[in-house]
Amino acid sequence: xxxxxxxxxxxxxxxxxxxxxxxxxxxxxxxxxxxxxxxxxxxxxxxxxxxxxxxxxxxxxxxxxxxxxxxxxxxxxxxxxxxxxxxxxxxxxxxxxxxxxxxxxxxxxxxxx
Numbered sequence: 001x002x003x004x005x006x007x008x009x010x011x012x013x014x015x016x017x018x019x020x021x022x023x024x025x026x027x028x029x030x031x032x033x034x035x036x037x038x039x040x041x042x043x044x045x046x047x048x049x050x051x052x053x054x055x056x057x058x059x060x061x062x063x064x065x066x067x068x069x070x071x072x073x074x075x076x077x078x079x080x081x082x083x084x085x086x087x088x089x090x091x092x093x094x095x096x097x098x099x100x101x102x103x104x105x106x107x108x109x110x111x112x113x
Contacts, residue, residue, distance in 0.1 A: 003033055003073050012061050016053045017043035035065060036087070037078035050083045054090050062094055069103055076103070077110040 005013065012021055016039045023075035044050035057065070076084060084107050092100035 005033070005035070008064065009068075011033055012057065013038070014064060015056050015061065019043060019071045027040075028032050034075040035068075037075055040079045042084040042103070044083065047086055051086050054087065059094060062090070066091055066095055066099060066103065069106060070099075072106075075110075077108070 013035050088100045088104045091103050
């Protein structure tokens with residue numbers, strides 16, 4: 001699911017984690033290839049902070065991110081379970097239960113980080 005982040009991806013990452021100045025994972029030294037894992041693993045302080053960060057996205061940007069997950073272009077496998085639960089809950093609110101169930105299935109069946 002790794003991809004090269006484009007300008008729109010970088011803009012969304014900037015909304016979710018404005019403190020992100022480098023596009024390099026501090027742990028691996030590799031460029032970020034997704035949006036949600038770095039936010040969840042490097043920038044969000046806790047579940048409430050992760051939710052606040054998701055709430056910053058417009059409906060259009062949120063839908064874009066969900067569509068990237070659905071297309072297999074945005075990784076959710078590296079998102080911690082408690083953060084994935086928050087993500088799926090927000091998807092249910094904004095995109096509907098069926099889409100949330102689809103994303104939950106992707107999360108539960110994808111093992112590559």
